[in-house]
Amino acid sequence: MIVGQAxxxxxxxxxxxxxxxxxxxxxxxxxxxxxxxxxxxxxxxITKCFPGKNPRGDGDRRPSPAEIALCAPWLDRELDVVxxxxxxxxxxxxxxxxxGAAPLHEAVGRMRRENGRVLIPLPHxxxxxxxxxxxxxRGLLDRALRHLRRHAGAVV
Numbered sequence: 001m002i003v004g005q006a007x008x009x010x011x012x013x014x015x016x017x018x019x020x021x022x023x024x025x026x027x028x029x030x031x032x033x034x035x036x037x038x039x040x041x042x043x044x045x046i047t048k049c050f051p052g053k054n055p056r057g058d059g060d061r062r063p064s065p066a067e068i069a070l071c072a073p074w075l076d077r078e079l080d081v082v083x084x085x086x087x088x089x090x091x092x093x094x095x096x097x098x099x100g101a102a103p104l105h106e107a108v109g110r111m112r113r114e115n116g117r118v119l120i121p122l123p124h125x126x127x128x129x130x131x132x133x134x135x136x137x138r139g140l141l142d143r144a145l146r147h148l149r150r151h152a153g154a155v156v
Contacts, residue, residue, distance in 0.1 A: 001084035001155070002026075002043045003075070003094040005124060006063050012050040017043040025125035026090070029141075033148040040155055042082050046093040047071040059128035068093065085154040087117050091124025104131055109140035111147040118154065120147050 002018075010020025018026050030037045047063040048071050054061045063071075075097075089095045095107050098114075099121055107121040122144050123131045131137050148155070 001079075001082055001086065002040060002088045002090060003098070004043070004045045004090040005093045006045050006047040006060065007050045008060050008126075009050060009053070017045065021127055022125045029122065029125065029145060030148075033145045033152060035148065035152045035155060042078075042084070044075060044078050046075065046097055048074055059126060063093065068097075085117060086148075086151045087119050088148065088155065089119060089121045091122075091126075091129070095121045105137060105140060108137070109143035109147075111144075111151075118151050120144060120151065122148075 004017065004022075007017065008020050008022065010023075011017055013019075017023075027037050030040070047067050049067070051061040051063045051067065053059075087098055089098055089107075092104070095102070095104070098119055099107050099112075104121075104123055108123055111118060111120050113119070123129055123137070123141065132141065
């Protein structure tokens with residue numbers, strides 16, 4: 001199961017997760033991990049509604065703590081129903097929720113088991129994320145994708 005931040009404008013219009021630019025990058029990462037994205041039937045997000053554009057004009061607005069709290073029961077129920085063995089955590093909000101607050105360079109590239117699930121943090125694939133501009137961070141992404149490759153059969 002893949003957990004992202006929130007639907008963007010493209011996802012809102014298409015009615016499907018990761019339909020926009022982030023989805024293109026995500027599909028490239030999944031392919032590098034040996035995963036055909038059509039074999040991942042369940043994708044979700046920390047919040048369920050498009051939060052709107054960032055007032056500064058650079059991407060989408062980050063969901064507020066209140067929006068995150070309002071949507072938490074929905075995500076909890078999804079986890080109860082889907083019972084994923086692997087959670088792919090895309091970006092800060094998903095990492096904070098399941099991994100705990102940690103700088104991206106301390107989470108991405110690592111893997112851990114918790115509550116019967118494998119957690120694999122990845123940076124958010126949006127163009128707004130500048131994290132991958134640092135070459136050492138690209139190495140962490142490569143390591144994370146190797147973890148994902150090892151657990152590819154369990155991603156649902």
